[in-house]
Amino acid sequence: MPTRAPDRAPRDLNQSATTGGVGDSPTRPDGSLKVKGEFAYSSDLFMDDMIWGATLRSPHPRALIHSIDVAAALKLPGVYAVLTHEDVPGHKFYGLDTRDQPVLAVGQVRHQGEPVALVAADHPETARRALKLIQVDYEVQEPVVDPRRAVFDPQCPLVHDDGNIVRHQPVRVGASPDDPAVRAQCAVVVSGEYEVGIQDQAFLGPESGLAIPAEDGGVDLYVATQWIHWDLLQIAPCLGLPEEKVRMTLSGVGGAFGGREDLSMEIHAAMLALRVGKPVKMVYNREESFFGHVHRHPALMTYTYGATAEGKLVFADVEIVLDGGGYASATPNVVGNAASLGVGPYVVPNIKIDAYGVYTNNPPCGAMRGFGAVQACFAYESMMDKLAAELGLDPVTIRQRNVVAQGDKLATGQVVEAPAPVAEMLDTLKALPMPAPADTSDLRNLPGSTANATHGEGVVRGVGYGIGVKNICFSEDFDDYSTARVRLELLGDTVGALVHTAAAEVGQGLITIEAQIARTELGVEQVSIHPADSSVGTAGSSSASRQSYMTGGAVKTACEAVRAAVFERIAQDHGRAYDDLSLAGGKIVSHAEGVIGTLEEVLAAGPIEQTREYHHHRTQRMDPFTGQGNSHTQLAFAVHRAVVDVDVELGLIKVVALDLVQDVGKIMNRLSLEGQLHGGSAQGLGLAVMEEIQVRDGKVRNPSFTDYLIPTILDMPPMRMEILENADPRAPYGLRGAGEPPTLSSTPAIAAAIRDATGLDLRRVPIRPEDLTEGRTDA
Amino acid sequence: MDFLRPATWAEALTARAERPDAVPIAGGTDVMVELNFDRRRPGALLDLNRIPALRQWTRDPDGTIRLGASVPYARIIDELRTDLPGLAMASRTVGSPQIRNRGGVGGNLGAASPAGDTHPVLVATDAVIEVESAERGVRAIPATEFYLGVKRNAMAADELIKAVLLAPAKGPQQFSKIGTRNAMVIAVCSFAVALDVAARKVGAGIGSAAPTPRRPFEAELFAADALPWDSRADLDPRIATRFGELVAAAAAPIDDVRGTAAYRRHALSVMGRRTLTWAWREHQSSQSCQSSKELT
Structure with a gap:
């Protein structure tokens, strides 16, 4: 047990004020706290005797370290400790899947911002000053910054000794695209080169947390993460501690989007706390945050498609290079997604895909909402439009002629087993009313808005479509199960349920849904959510749009076990068996006999608690040579139509409409769901027109919210949405993960609309004003 | 770092003269960013927020508008859009509503960033910047002579910006700005x-x-x-x-x-x-x- 808890530590979130089961829209228990600024984020944790940790980071993307002199920093009054890799108590390397990342740099650095040394001091300012006194003798080397060179040039310097390719995943279906027999079937062949810049998760709560040394020699960690138990597996060995001596509690998470799958300050704060014997708090500022987490992989993609005169795809020849930067992080799995979904939700008889993830000295990249599928989606949807233009077909028609339906096969050979009415979804989308022409009497309706760049001059409207398909839950034989503990007990004279999981609420609304499930399954109103911590089994990661499915499934299963235990007790009490019982309104109801008891009576004998694991059906690894295999757990589809006004003379953009049709299987909570669909679409809009970490020679040029721009309310239009509920029979309640698919489809839809307005062949996102005005002479 | 809070303009000028290492701060929308990111470590902050005159605008007998250095952009937009349409339009493009409630033209001038939103209007309309020192008194600097380089202006180390003098519009004015986002x-x-x-x-x-x-x-x-x-x-x-x-x-x-x-x-x-x-x-x-x- 934790020795002491900090101020503003997470507490049970009592949802007695709200009601509502599965399908209702209760408000979230942390909602009003957040709106009023009272919610405790991990950066708000506090203890009277805590000290502050800070991180010295490499200014160079690639350098050897000959020596680190900490003497001057240690002499600064107020400094408690200065640590380097020599002070790491256990393993010196960690990593999500590949343990290639040093806790603190050992002899070299592989990206700008890599942690080199740590300071603990009485004040953050003292700690910052001490960092400046640490002398690091760097031998700067030429960074590896060209990911294609990292793949194809045998002379390219190695970022890691075992080669620059982290994963190469081919996909081979049918005959080779170069086969003359294949080419002979094609009426048209089109090619495109596409590029996706580095997008950042840009969560608002920077990396932060508190480490408290415990009397048993262990440490209590209060941190904001996406997966407590996977962190624990990486942290404990580096601290040289058994896992039970590292106790983790999820603190308030200020957004994640994949950026908290990798560790940041956790091992560092724990090292300092264990060394000094005092609680240590670390909080990154915004600039440091840009170096404190991985980003979305930038991608270089080359596509060639062949099709018949009717627009039926004949072959796809695809190369995707994803730049993982200095460390592997999630790169292997991002490559798996990009490869398996490389041609998206389309039936293609002959496929050759080669997806590569590489090491370079660029910023490290890993998980971000959409995870490899986003990059491919921009390319394959751009290709569908290119093919449509070549054949004189409508963009919706070309998609409908090729899109998968239930029973069809993906590029991996995996059969789409659940309903997949994508062609019908496009019809629904196309039938949605189009927005009215811009009302130019209000500048806010025009590109540039109140900056007064146009009064309507140069503004051209364009329309574009995009389809996204995203794998839900972890793929490729990963058993990302979830655990839930549900306790039903008498609280005074009412019955309450307590739901305890280790699942990370990162803003997506999981805790609301957990309570809804408990209410529905147990027929009680009062449900509390225990803070997520490592005293219960793993819940898997809050990523891959999987928590409603997996932890929702675990809560449902644990509730069913609690319910069975209730029925067992009443059967014992009554001395007879029933086979027609249900729980409703705190009563035990027999279908034949009516109410036969109350929960109060049953629970008078003591609480009932059950813990259950929930596993999804087993998946397969992709074949290393052909990419074939039933690799995905579930597939989810979204289709977007973007309407964009472009000031073609200035290259400024106003997205007028971003309408969406998505199949979610089951609407668990419409309010929460719509928030996810809005947010996912907005993040895709950001990638389409503004969000990019700009890098030159391995160095980040815009690590701030002044120059890394995310969409505002004047950039994001109101959305019209049609949400479908075609159940997936294998998923709890038939639901499908919903958070990621709209992030995929919104980017290519917007890009297509801008192409429609400008006639330009835009091959790169984000699309910058100069991309639209280059070569114009209409000044 | 010392925090100086003069109650009057005279005290502010004295403090400015005595502490050349001080950075004047009014709305703080620029200065606080520099401090937070540790780009600047001034010996002192000279807080000008207790001086009411800096947050007022008046009309001289000849019609010239004397705009206090700290009059926030939000008030320029509300109160001066008829007299100074160009400046009001430029003010409308500054940051967010919160920033426009805090920041004023004095900060734009003090920072002298090439990207300051009000600068083009000031040079286009022949505005005059009134600066003052305890030792030499008031000095009027035409806007066209005020900016010397990136984040450099024509002020001496002991001077503070008092006001900007602008003639009421003598005809139509326009301001236009390019940003890669539709706000902020x-x-x-x-x-x-x-x-x-x-x-x-x-x-x-x-x-x-x-x-x-x-x-x-x-x-x-x-x-x-x-x-x-x-x-x-x-x-x-x-x-x-x-x-x-x-x-x-x-x-x-x-x-x-x-x-x-x-x-x-x-x-x-x-x-x-x-x-x-x-x-x-x-x-x-x-x-x-x-x-x-x-x-x-």
């Missing part, structure tokens, strides 16, 4: 134009496309000469286009994270063309209104 964005480049109808002059200012804001003199002279002042006829598009070209030619932009030099030049030419067209159209309609009033 630093200028990629910006442009202001002001017509002086009686004097038949055109003032213009370029922002964020040179080390300092600058006036495109050739463009101004061309437009003053080419505009059909007598006939009040529709503007020949070729005149607007030529004006835009001359504006672009006067800029000296660079490539940076916010945009390329080539794009900035191109955008300035478009903004020059459009804003002159809008200003002229407004001039035409105000003239015709006056005429129709006279007729009735």
Whole structure:
């Protein structure tokens, strides 16, 4: 047990004020706290005797370290400790899947911002000053910054000794695209080169947390993460501690989007706390945050498609290079997604895909909402439009002629087993009313808005479509199960349920849904959510749009076990068996006999608690040579139509409409769901027109919210949405993960609309004003 | 770091003279960012928020508006949009509502960033910056002479910005700015134009496309000469286009994270063309209104 808890530590979130089961829209228990600024984020944790940790980071993307002199920093009054890799108590390397990342740099650095040394001091300012006194003798080397060179040039310097390719995943279906027999079937062949810049998760709560040394020699960690138990597996060995001596509690998470799958300050704060014997708090500022987490992989993609005169795809020849930067992080799995979904939700008889993830000295990249599928989606949807233009077909028609339906096969050979009415979804989308022409009497309706760049001059409207398909839950034989503990007990004279999981609420609304499930399954109103911590089994990661499915499934299963235990007790009490019982309104109801008891009576004998694991059906690894295999757990589809006004003379953009049709299987909570669909679409809009970490020679040029721009309310239009509920029979309640698919489809839809307005062949996102005005002479 | 809080303007000037290492702070929308990111470690902050005169604007007997250095942008937009339309339009593009409630023109001038949103209007309208020191008293610096380089201005170490003197608009004014987002964005480049109808002059200012804001003199002279002042006829598009070209030619932009030099030049030419067209159209309609009033 934790020795002491900090101020503003997470507490049970009592949802007695709200009601509502599965399908209702209760408000979230942390909602009003957040709106009023009272919610405790991990950066708000506090203890009277805590000290502050800070991180010295490499200014160079690639350098050897000959020596680190900490003497001057240690002499600064107020400094408690200065640590380097020599002070790491256990393993010196960690990593999500590949343990290639040093806790603190050992002899070299592989990206700008890599942690080199740590300071603990009485004040953050003292700690910052001490960092400046640490002398690091760097031998700067030429960074590896060209990911294609990292793949194809045998002379390219190695970022890691075992080669620059982290994963190469081919996909081979049918005959080779170069086969003359294949080419002979094609009426048209089109090619495109596409590029996706580095997008950042840009969560608002920077990396932060508190480490408290415990009397048993262990440490209590209060941190904001996406997966407590996977962190624990990486942290404990580096601290040289058994896992039970590292106790983790999820603190308030200020957004994640994949950026908290990798560790940041956790091992560092724990090292300092264990060394000094005092609680240590670390909080990154915004600039440091840009170096404190991985980003979305930038991608270089080359596509060639062949099709018949009717627009039926004949072959796809695809190369995707994803730049993982200095460390592997999630790169292997991002490559798996990009490869398996490389041609998206389309039936293609002959496929050759080669997806590569590489090491370079660029910023490290890993998980971000959409995870490899986003990059491919921009390319394959751009290709569908290119093919449509070549054949004189409508963009919706070309998609409908090729899109998968239930029973069809993906590029991996995996059969789409659940309903997949994508062609019908496009019809629904196309039938949605189009927005009215811009009302130019209000500048806010025009590109540039109140900056007064146009009064309507140069503004051209364009329309574009995009389809996204995203794998839900972890793929490729990963058993990302979830655990839930549900306790039903008498609280005074009412019955309450307590739901305890280790699942990370990162803003997506999981805790609301957990309570809804408990209410529905147990027929009680009062449900509390225990803070997520490592005293219960793993819940898997809050990523891959999987928590409603997996932890929702675990809560449902644990509730069913609690319910069975209730029925067992009443059967014992009554001395007879029933086979027609249900729980409703705190009563035990027999279908034949009516109410036969109350929960109060049953629970008078003591609480009932059950813990259950929930596993999804087993998946397969992709074949290393052909990419074939039933690799995905579930597939989810979204289709977007973007309407964009472009000031073609200035290259400024106003997205007028971003309408969406998505199949979610089951609407668990419409309010929460719509928030996810809005947010996912907005993040895709950001990638389409503004969000990019700009890098030159391995160095980040815009690590701030002044120059890394995310969409505002004047950039994001109101959305019209049609949400479908075609159940997936294998998923709890038939639901499908919903958070990621709209992030995929919104980017290519917007890009297509801008192409429609400008006639330009835009091959790169984000699309910058100069991309639209280059070569114009209409000044 | 000391925190100095003078209660009067005289005390502020004394503190400024005694502490050359002090950084004046009013709204703090620029200074606090520099401090938070540790880009600046001044020996002291000189807080000007207790001096009410800095947050007031008054009208001199000759009509000149004396705008206190700390009058927030939100009030310029609300209270001065008729007298100073160009400045109000530029103020509307500054940051977020919160920033516009805090920041004022004095901060733009003190920071002297090439991207400051109000600079093009100040140079285009011949604004005068009034600075003062305890030792030498008041000094009036024309806006065109105020900016010396990137984040450098003409102030001495012991001077504070007191007010900006601006003439009420003598004709239509326009301000236009390019940002890669539709709100809360630093200028990629910006442009202001002001017509002086009686004097038949055109003032213009370029922002964020040179080390300092600058006036495109050739463009101004061309437009003053080419505009059909007598006939009040529709503007020949070729005149607007030529004006835009001359504006672009006067800029000296660079490539940076916010945009390329080539794009900035191109955008300035478009903004020059459009804003002159809008200003002229407004001039035409105000003239015709006056005429129709006279007729009735």
